[in-house]
Amino acid sequence: MTAERLARMRQVLDRRQPDLTVIMAGVHKEHNVSAVMRTCDAVGVPEVHAMGVHGHLAVKRTAAAGVGRRVPLRHCSDIEQGVADLKAAGYRILGAHLDPQARDFRQEDYCRSVAIMLGREKEGLDPEARAVCDGFIAIPMLGLTESLNVSVAAAVILYEAQRQREQAGLYDSPRLDEATYQRLLFEWMQPKLARYCRERNLPYPALDDDGHVRSLETG
Template sequence: MLPRRYQRIRETLDRRQPDLTVLTEDVHKPHNLSAIIRTCDAVGVFEVHAMNKVVDGEDLPTFTQVAQGSEKWVELHRHTTIEGAIAQLQARDFKIYAAHLSDRAVDYREIDYTQPTAVLMGAERWGVSESTADAVDGHIIIPMLGMVQSLNVSVAAAVVLFEAQRQRLEAGFYQQPRLDEKIYQRKVFEWGYPDLVDHYQERNLPYPQLDEQGQIISES
């Protein structure tokens, strides 16, 4: 691994936000999921959660060139049920806010995104299901001033995420590493040596240590 690549990897991981995420419910168009993941990478989101009903043996849409390879840099966790995904995130003290028009919906800018936050985006045509809307902590909306009353799901996700980024930049969240040290070191190796990952995982071996230049320390 070249030193400049090692430095770029560390700089990126230094800005990753482990307590800001997106959860999608049946976002089935590949270009939309890819666009959401690409925005997450740009904002510094560490992981994305997705639930899709199994259709023709596929439970998630495949990535498209819209992602521009960003799926390699953002962990994607797949869930079989939206209830299970919500429960897991709430058990980690995330507040889950669904993009959903309702009597209790608030302007998306009123939310404090410096707290552990998951933004829930629903299916392209139908949005968030009613049962899911009842299970989350709150609803948010993006005020619309034109004839059309909604945005594309990936665009809406980007609008909310960049507001979260703005708040976190002001709070200094990007000025120091926030990932757990073990997770940080794991990702440094996986991003820096992707061709070696399968070798270590298939043999259930721990990843080797890296020196200050990102080179593998020879094992005895």
């Protein structure tokens, strides 16, 4: 069973997309935060950013034990600094917002480094958030409803990103750097031991082919 779990964890890590991420700029409702993170996990987004909010966002308890470990939520109350850091890393920031200049979300190129910014549940992106975006995308609405729920909008956009990336072959081979890959593999396979090591500033021990900690005797 452990060997099967190790194989499953490797399969997931092999498809993580280190240059695709999501920014929740003011999203604060627990069920929406959790739903966005679950979608991110499903399409291979390795981490999510919460910006422009004070304190730590709550991840719904039923989801925290799983998705919260697989897709860490990075907090930054200063949205300008948080976005500047992502831009310095090469990300283009696309705001999901009903701006007059917004493009149909299907017309964007999601195969390059991109961060999708989502705004508050009712108000959308505030002026501070809009000011740091490189462009805007919108989901066409053909009925009287003006917008989708933020977690639904995130899913629609992310699955378009997944579709484009699958066509480009970006899921065909591992894209995480080796150090990150091995760190995540250990943390997913041995969460309690990983926490113990982090608390004591100890290096992670090696794993064997079944995902168990390799004994000193066997090297």
